[in-house]
Amino acid sequence: MQLRRQPLSAPRPGDTRPAAQRLAVPLLLLLALQGAAASGEPEDSGWLQDAEPSSRLLSQAARAALHFFNFRAASPSALQVLANVLDGRAWVNQKKEYKFDLVFTTEFYRAEEGEKRLGTCSAQVFFRNDKPRPAVNVTCTQLIKKERRQEEDYQLYKLMKQLKSPLNAVRIPDSHGYIAPSLRPIWNLAFLGSSYVMWQKTTPFLHYFMSQISSVKQWKTNDDAIDFDYTVLLHEFSTQEIIPCRIHLVWYPGKPLKVKYHCQERQTPEEGSGTEEGSAVALTELSNF
Amino acid sequence: MSLPQTLYKHSLTQPLYDWHPWNMKWILFFGALIGSGICDQETFSGHQVFRINVRNEDEISKLNQLMNSDNLKLDLWKSPSTLGHPADVLVPSFSLREVKSFLEEHGLEYAVTVEDLQTVLDSEDRKLQRNVRQELSSNCFNYGAYHTLEAIHKEMDFIVKSYPRLVSAVKIGHSFENRLMYVLKFSTGKGRRRPAIWLNAGIHAREWIAPATAIWTARKIACDYGRDLVITSILKKMDIFLLPVANPDGYVYTHTHNRLWRKTRSVNPGSPCIGTDPNRNWNSHFGGAGTSRDPCSDMYHGPRPHSEVEVKLVADFIADHGNFKCFIDLHSYSQLVMYPYGYTTMRAGDADELDTVAQNAANAMASLSGTQYRVGSVGSAIYTSSGNSVDWAYDNGIKYAFIFELRDTGFYAFTLPADQIIPTAQETWLGLKTIMEHVQNSI
Numbered sequence: 001m002q003l004r005r006q007p008l009s010a011p012r013p014g015d016t017r018p019a020a021q022r023l024a025v026p027l028l029l030l031l032a033l034q035g036a037a038a039s040g041e042p043e044d045s046g047w048l049q050d051a052e053p054s055s056r057l058l059s060q061a062a063r064a065a066l067h068f069f070n071f072r073a074a075s076p077s078a079l080q081v082l083a084n085v086l087d088g089r090a091w092v093n094q095k096k097e098y099k100f101d102l103v104f105t106t107e108f109y110r111a112e113e114g115e116k117r118l119g120t121c122s123a124q125v126f127f128r129n130d131k132p133r134p135a136v137n138v139t140c141t142q143l144i145k146k147e148r149r150q151e152e153d154y155q156l157y158k159l160m161k162q163l164k165s166p167l168n169a170v171r172i173p174d175s176h177g178y179i180a181p182s183l184r185p186i187w188n189l190a191f192l193g194s195s196y197v198m199w200q201k202t203t204p205f206l207h208y209f210m211s212q213i214s215s216v217k218q219w220k221t222n223d224d225a226i227d228f229d230y231t232v233l234l235h236e237f238s239t240q241e242i243i244p245c246r247i248h249l250v251w252y253p254g255k256p257l258k259v260k261y262h263c264q265e266r267q268t269p270e271e272g273s274g275t276e277e278g279s280a281v282a283l284t285e286l287s288n289f
Numbered sequence: 290m291s292l293p294q295t296l297y298k299h300s301l302t303q304p305l306y307d308w309h310p311w312n313m314k315w316i317l318f319f320g321a322l323i324g325s326g327i328c329d330q331e332t333f334s335g336h337q338v339f340r341i342n343v344r345n346e347d348e349i350s351k352l353n354q355l356m357n358s359d360n361l362k363l364d365l366w367k368s369p370s371t372l373g374h375p376a377d378v379l380v381p382s383f384s385l386r387e388v389k390s391f392l393e394e395h396g397l398e399y400a401v402t403v404e405d406l407q408t409v410l411d412s413e414d415r416k417l418q419r420n421v422r423q424e425l426s427s428n429c430f431n432y433g434a435y436h437t438l439e440a441i442h443k444e445m446d447f448i449v450k451s452y453p454r455l456v457s458a459v460k461i462g463h464s465f466e467n468r469l470m471y472v473l474k475f476s477t478g479k480g481r482r483r484p485a486i487w488l489n490a491g492i493h494a495r496e497w498i499a500p501a502t503a504i505w506t507a508r509k510i511a512c513d514y515g516r517d518l519v520i521t522s523i524l525k526k527m528d529i530f531l532l533p534v535a536n537p538d539g540y541v542y543t544h545t546h547n548r549l550w551r552k553t554r555s556v557n558p559g560s561p562c563i564g565t566d567p568n569r570n571w572n573s574h575f576g577g578a579g580t581s582r583d584p585c586s587d588m589y590h591g592p593r594p595h596s597e598v599e600v601k602l603v604a605d606f607i608a609d610h611g612n613f614k615c616f617i618d619l620h621s622y623s624q625l626v627m628y629p630y631g632y633t634t635m636r637a638g639d640a641d642e643l644d645t646v647a648q649n650a651a652n653a654m655a656s657l658s659g660t661q662y663r664v665g666s667v668g669s670a671i672y673t674s675s676g677n678s679v680d681w682a683y684d685n686g687i688k689y690a691f692i693f694e695l696r697d698t699g700f701y702a703f704t705l706p707a708d709q710i711i712p713t714a715q716e717t718w719l720g721l722k723t724i725m726e727h728v729q730n731s732i
Contacts, residue, residue, distance in 0.1 A: 171548070173706070175435070175704065176434070176435050176707045177701050177704040177709075210702075211703060211704065212548070235549075240566075240587040
């Protein structure tokens with residue numbers, strides 16, 4: 001169970017800020033012009049700061065940052081989810097690109113209810129028109145020490161090596177929300193892969209949650225690394241659509257995650273960017289990891 | 290209180306369940322009540338079960354007289370369906386003397402079949418334990434699990450049968466695929482147009498926690514009437530109508546074919562895609578922002594307002610009744626308590642009051658397990674959605690229109706684990722009571 005508080009003003013009555021989908025030009029008239037701000041100020045001019053960014057929009061940006069963070073950390077035992085946005089500033093420019101400066105808290109993505117440790121992250125998120133994915137700069141406090149995280153990853157890896165290939169049609173979780181303990185490592189790894197995809201696909205108007213692993217095409221562990229080919233169902237919130245995404249990842253503890261994906265998009269006439277095919281990205285070797 | 294491990298021992302020689310096949314069901318029913326923690330009984334120390342013989346009409350009416358005394362807090366376990374069959378009544382310790390003197394005074398034959406219910410609950414008969422567990426798992430409805438439509442409807446039948454004075458079945462029609470639209474009516478008074486509250490759930494098929502919460506709530510209302518001050522007071526003044534599965538075709542489809550199906554299952558002529566989003570189909574700013582005119586979309590609003598029979602039946606019922614004061618729609622996920630409008634982010638006239646009520650509801654919900662619900666209008670808190678149920682209700686004179694998005698916030702999303710059903714239902718109940726109490730005070 002996730003706790004979500006909104007200490008940053010929750011949508012108040014009288015909040016005439018339109019939904020994220022409708023942040024059209026007329027709305028810019030309401031925004032105050034902000035000069036060079038303290039930190040993380042936009043380089044080019046034409047950025048207008050949104051005086052009262054909606055908490056929903058800030059949450060979406062924070063999630064995008066977290067998806068990226070989880071992907072980069074490549075640690076299935078240390079996945080984090082959004083707890084609360086503590087502070088957030090938003091800017092938009094004439095090209096209707098968005099920029100965010102955020103501070104938010106996170107929780108561990110764990111099965112056990114006991115530990116409810118909160119981490120803190122600060123992030124800058126930049127949604128550009130020319131690139132499909134947001135540019136993210138994010139740092140988070142360490143919820144667990146690096147050594148322990150590596151150890152837990154390695155334990156998870158050993159468990160995965162012992163798993164027989166779950167190729168029979170398993171849905172994880174099942175319809176009743178149940179994940180068998182032996183299948184937990186698969187779920188965690190799938191979430192890690194999905195984080196990459198969700199980072200890639202998040203826009204100010206579209207944001208995703210992972211719903212269910214609908215099939216496992218391949219689970220290979222004979223070489224050193226885990227080679228995992230699966231289909232996951234992503235839930236896009238603003239259109240309420242379920243997007244099946246085929247993901248192929250290769251993971252070894254301590255190494256960057258390699259991911260390829262292809263999502264089956266439904267044509268959404270209202271959102272221009274909704275027709276992206278999620279073109280297959282080859283290996284993502286990250287040099288400055 | 291945890292599930293009782295034993296069955297009740299008869300105070301004479303035979304175990305109670307041997308006496309009459311019906312007894313088992315009632316005892317287990319009571320046991321399940323305790324077990325699922327729905328009724329707020331702390332202890333049964335000193336409580337006794339009386340078996341009362343009713344031999345004629347006169348004795349039946351005397352028994353009814355006894356049962357109707359509110360202060361005695363009697364619980365009828367088994368009603369005398371025909372003459373010659375006795376009634377089993379649970380008598381709390383504080384009412385023993387009065388009940389005995391009443392029975393003796395009116396010449397009603399009785400026997401004390403359970404001398405101390407708590408002792409029986411605490412006793413250690415393993416064979417009975419095994420029997421009970423077996424029976425419970427096979428017969429009794431497990432409120433901590435997700436169920437098929439058939440099972441939910443069966444349990445609704447059972448609630449009607451168990452609380453005949455309070456609950457009645459209102460079958461308002463059939464879905465597109467001809468499934469029952471089954472509503473429970475909770476009413477303590479005569480009159481067909483008492484001020485009323487409508488509780489809606491499961492309009493979106495994949496949001497399983499909503500029907501699960503609704504059926505728990507049905508049992509809770511029935512059970513707590515006469516015990517809980519708030520709900521008893523509400524029901525004295527108002528009727529409650531509860532529709533646990535507002536989209537039965539979709540719900541069945543999530544069991545048989547696609548767990549993540551959302552819409553109805555109506556056919557769209559000329560399109561391979563099935564279904565309309567029933568929460569975009571209401572006759573209020575129909576076809577506006579936040580909907581789609583593509584039948585393949587999960588937000589397809591349908592060919593025209595109320596084109597979906599599931600929506601039309603509810604809307605017509607409420608409109609014909611004409612005296613609904615409150616409409617609450619249960620969904621998942623996101624943990625939100627929201628009020629109109631959805632079609633715009635502009636404030637509704639009553640937004641101030643509704644926001645306060647919603648905030649109070651959210652606070653009440655958080656008080657149980659710390660679950661945080663945010664509050665706001667539909668348009669500002671979640672997204673623009675035209676043609677939704679609460680906009681319609683509000684525009685049709687039902688001021689207290691709310692929509693709940695239940696647990697969670699995206700962790701398990703639609704596939705919320707079953708072990709969260711009862712905690713969710715319990716906290717939601719606090720929110721519902723807050724709203725209903727406010728409504729009651731306003732009329």
